[in-house]
Amino acid sequence: MIRDELALRLRSAMERLVAAGEVPEGDYDLPEIAESKSPEHGDYASNFALTAAKKAGLSPRELGERLQKALAADAAFESVDLAGPGFLNLKLTTAALIATVGDVLELGEAYARTRADAPRRINIEFVSVNPNGPITVGSGRGAAFGSTLANVLSSAGHTVHREYYINDGVNSEQMRLFAESVKALVEGRAVPENGYKGDYVQAVADAIGVSGDHGTGWFQTQSQAIMLAKQRDDLATFGVEFDTWFSEQSLHDGGLVDACLLELEAKRMADDEPYRTVLKLAKGGKVEEVERQDQPQDEDDADGTGNTVWLRSTKFADDMDRVLRRKDGRLTYIASDVAYHRDKFSRPLNADKLITVLGPDHHGYIGRLTAVVAALLERPDQHGDGTPLDPIEARIYRTSDERDACAAALAEAKERLEVVIFQIVRFVKEGKPAPMRKRDGNIYALIDLLDELGKIQAPDADLDEQRRIGRDVARYFYLMRSHETHMDFDIDLATKRSDENPVFYVQYAHARIEAVLRKAEEEGLVQFGMPSRDVLGLLTDPRERALIKKIADLPWEVRRCAEDYGVHRLTSYAVELARAYHHFYDGCRVVQPTQPDLSRARIALCRSAQIGLRAVFGLLGISAPERM
Numbered sequence: 001m002i003r004d005e006l007a008l009r010l011r012s013a014m015e016r017l018v019a020a021g022e023v024p025e026g027d028y029d030l031p032e033i034a035e036s037k038s039p040e041h042g043d044y045a046s047n048f049a050l051t052a053a054k055k056a057g058l059s060p061r062e063l064g065e066r067l068q069k070a071l072a073a074d075a076a077f078e079s080v081d082l083a084g085p086g087f088l089n090l091k092l093t094t095a096a097l098i099a100t101v102g103d104v105l106e107l108g109e110a111y112a113r114t115r116a117d118a119p120r121r122i123n124i125e126f127v128s129v130n131p132n133g134p135i136t137v138g139s140g141r142g143a144a145f146g147s148t149l150a151n152v153l154s155s156a157g158h159t160v161h162r163e164y165y166i167n168d169g170v171n172s173e174q175m176r177l178f179a180e181s182v183k184a185l186v187e188g189r190a191v192p193e194n195g196y197k198g199d200y201v202q203a204v205a206d207a208i209g210v211s212g213d214h215g216t217g218w219f220q221t222q223s224q225a226i227m228l229a230k231q232r233d234d235l236a237t238f239g240v241e242f243d244t245w246f247s248e249q250s251l252h253d254g255g256l257v258d259a260c261l262l263e264l265e266a267k268r269m270a271d272d273e274p275y276r277t278v279l280k281l282a283k284g285g286k287v288e289e290v291e292r293q294d295q296p297q298d299e300d301d302a303d304g305t306g307n308t309v310w311l312r313s314t315k316f317a318d319d320m321d322r323v324l325r326r327k328d329g330r331l332t333y334i335a336s337d338v339a340y341h342r343d344k345f346s347r348p349l350n351a352d353k354l355i356t357v358l359g360p361d362h363h364g365y366i367g368r369l370t371a372v373v374a375a376l377l378e379r380p381d382q383h384g385d386g387t388p389l390d391p392i393e394a395r396i397y398r399t400s401d402e403r404d405a406c407a408a409a410l411a412e413a414k415e416r417l418e419v420v421i422f423q424i425v426r427f428v429k430e431g432k433p434a435p436m437r438k439r440d441g442n443i444y445a446l447i448d449l450l451d452e453l454g455k456i457q458a459p460d461a462d463l464d465e466q467r468r469i470g471r472d473v474a475r476y477f478y479l480m481r482s483h484e485t486h487m488d489f490d491i492d493l494a495t496k497r498s499d500e501n502p503v504f505y506v507q508y509a510h511a512r513i514e515a516v517l518r519k520a521e522e523e524g525l526v527q528f529g530m531p532s533r534d535v536l537g538l539l540t541d542p543r544e545r546a547l548i549k550k551i552a553d554l555p556w557e558v559r560r561c562a563e564d565y566g567v568h569r570l571t572s573y574a575v576e577l578a579r580a581y582h583h584f585y586d587g588c589r590v591v592q593p594t595q596p597d598l599s600r601a602r603i604a605l606c607r608s609a610q611i612g613l614r615a616v617f618g619l620l621g622i623s624a625p626e627r628m
Contacts, residue, residue: 001114002100002552003033003044005076006090010048013070022066026055033090035549039542042081042091043549049086060086097545098536100552104608105530112615114555116157116562123344123351124150127235128165131224132178134200134445135234137436138359141425141487143446144478144621146357147240148567149420151619156562161351164242165340168224168249170217171330178227179220182208186219198442200230234447237467239475239621251339257331260339260376261309261324268398269315269375272307276321277314277396285317290395311338313371314396315406316413322368337372341417345376354417366419374406374413382408420565422483429491449474456495472622476503479620480571502575503622506613509578511628512585513610517603519591525599538601543584547605550580551612558619567619574616581609 010031017023031048049064056063064086071080071088076096081089104111126146129139147162154160168175181195185205191197204223228245235241251257264270274296280289295308309325311334324335344354354373358365384404389397397403427434436444453473454466461469473494480502481487499505520526539548554573561567590602614624 001555003556006033006044007031009074009076010046013067016070017066023056028052028055036089042089044090046088049088064088094537094540097548098539100548101536101604101608102530104551104611105604109611109615112554112558113155114157114559119157120353121159121351122153122353122355123161123163124355125163125165126357130167130174131228132174133443135231137444137446137449140446140474141478142357142359142422143235143238143240144475145422145483147621148479148619149565152558152561152567155558155619162242163244163246166245166247168247169336170249175220175224176216179216179223182223183216183219238446238471248336251336256339256343257335260342264375267378269378270309270311270324272309276310278320279314281319287392290392311375313368316371316374316410318367318371334368337369341373342376355420357420360424363421369419370413370417373417374409377412378405378409380405423486425487425489427489427491453494457497468623473503475621476571479568482566482568506574506578507625508628509581510610510613510624511626513606514626516590516606520603523591523593525591525596525603531600531604535597535601536604538598539605541588543587544605547580547584547609550577551608554612554615570616570620577612
């Protein structure tokens with residue numbers, strides 16, 4: 001990767017200056033390398049002289065001059081210029097630049113892979129909607145983001161496990177209502193008030209057929225199995241696959257939920273004392289006020305169910321304690337969350353990092369899920385420095401040891417669990433918001449969106465091809481903006497077959513390369529094996545150099561996305577790579593039988609660009625069509 005190589009060369013130059021006594025020894029950060037804003041300034045630029053000047057005890061300009069001198073003998077640089085207060089402008093030799101083409105051709109799409117500084121085993125859970133309806137267009141954004149993030153993390157050198165959590169607990173009120181709705185339709189009755197309506201509910205009822213003498217529990221099992229199969233199929237069509245589909249009910253059936261509650265009670269992280277603690281939090285999570293809300297209990301516990309059991313999640317910076325078991329004995333979702341995370345941490349090949357991707361209405365889950373993990377990780381034998389409790393802490397913790405143990409567990413939980421929230425997507429047609437619902441009020445499913453996009457773009461194609469097109473367009477558009485921001489999905493733009501549509505633009509670049517390679521083969525210019533350095537050395541045109549640099553940037557983009565989860569940058573990179581190729585194609589004729597060596601060099605460059613496009617398409621989960 002060119003930028004890494006240049007950063008190492010700058011650091012090596014700094015080490016030579018240290019060895020020569022021109023700068024003092026120090027812990028200098030790895031230099032940052034940026035693409036030059038103008039080709040006249042070179043290929044790359046670095047502000048290393050500015051960032052390292054203070055530690056070096058020199059002015060940025062003076063340090064820049066010394067680095068410039070130290071780099072002058074480096075064979076990789078055609079020139080090293082100093083600009084402004086200390087910016088280094090770096091121009092590479094042709095030999096140094098064309099080495100990238102050879103590397104890409106040798107490695108293939110694997111060249112996009114990078115090596116994480118600290119590889120981790122990562123479990124990423126995403127989508128995980130209730131099995132009482134289809135995957136909606138809203139969940140489509142989370143599906144596109146989660147699967148692309150998993151691809152990126154894997155490409156960055158981590159071991160990634162993709163997981164779907166099935167909310168199929170028998171105590172779920174939503175699933176009970178769904179089962180009652182299906183049962184009513186099967187038996188020819190009206191759907192209950194607050195029940196589920198829509199053609200998909202009728203489809204489930206039709207699939208079940210005759211009811212026989214079955215109760216709601218049987219209908220819940222049957223209906224959710226049918227709905228889950230539909231979700232699997234739709235997600236697969238969208239290019240989303242999971243390593244594990246994990247059943248919430250399995251936690252109850254295996255007794256893990258009850259076991260975890262007993263564990264937390266034994267550690268005094270949960271109890272049935274009749275109060276709830278609520279925190280008033282200021283900016284930065286600082287506790288301003290602690291309120292203890294009494295929770296009256298029944299004097300006559302005739303049914304023997306007992307009192308409410310609380311997770312004392314305020315000990316772990318949650319804004320209030322959470323109910324684990326209600327007074328009537330019913331368990332809450334958070335009780336299942338406790339057991340689910342215990343299971344994740346207890347598997348033979350357990351993850352050392354959990355990423356949970358949730359939708360825009362789940363911000364409150366960040367604190368409670370972090371508290372769940374912290375409560376599981378809390379170890380009473382962890383002790384701090386014995387600093388006494390202050391008045392606010394004394395209303396939350398029993399002792400200073402408990403406070404310190406909880407603080408240590410919370411810090412570990414924040415390291416091992418990350419909850420990522422994706423924001424709302426709004427669909428737009430003719431410049432106006434277009435609520436994605438069918439005319440009869442039914443849910444507009446993700447598969448409906450794929451069908452609509454595909455039919456408009458390719459009305460004469462078969463269903464599989466239409467859905468392939470719909471998948472590519474939908475995934476790309478979902479990923480065009482950061483998951484942290486609200487986004488508009490422009491249906492009109494998404495269905496255009498022109499360069500205005502970024503999906504068409506980037507895929508057309510790949511199809512254009514395929515056409516060039518077919519032409520080269522017809523002219524007998526395609527050869528197997530790596531072109532010689534002398535042949536590749538003919539790639540000196542500024543458009544060729546710009547394309548090589550853009551191809552070389554993919555591993556760097558992958559690493560950045562893996563660090564901050566900004567996978568939307570891959571769509572921008574795809575456009576930039578396609579633009580660089582189109583610019584090269586328009587100005588540099590590839591197939592020239594009278595100049596076979598130059599043709600072979602440019603064919604090699606075309607293949608490198610093709611590899612780059614296919615690699616980024618693979619990360620985004622879209623196809624690489626050969627003809628358009």
